[in-house]
Amino acid sequence: MQKPDESAFKPVDQEERDLMESIERDEWQPVKDIEQEKANAVMAARNTHRKV
Numbered sequence: 001m002q003k004p005d006e007s008a009f010k011p012v013d014q015e016e017r018d019l020m021e022s023i024e025r026d027e028w029q030p031v032k033d034i035e036q037e038k039a040n041a042v043m044a045a046r047n048t049h050r051k052v
Contacts (some may be wrong), residue, residue: 011017022028031037
């Protein structure tokens with residue numbers, strides 16, 4: 001198995017850099033009901049697809 005290329009982990013822009021730094025500072029919290037959040041995301045995606 002090959003070692004991943006180091007550039008694969010470098011942020012591509014400022015927004016991605018900010019997100020990575022936010023994760024490293026433990027600013028993200030898990031959701032209480034992951035199954036409900038998944039269902040909400042699926043519904044939002046379906047609704048978006050219908051609008052297109």
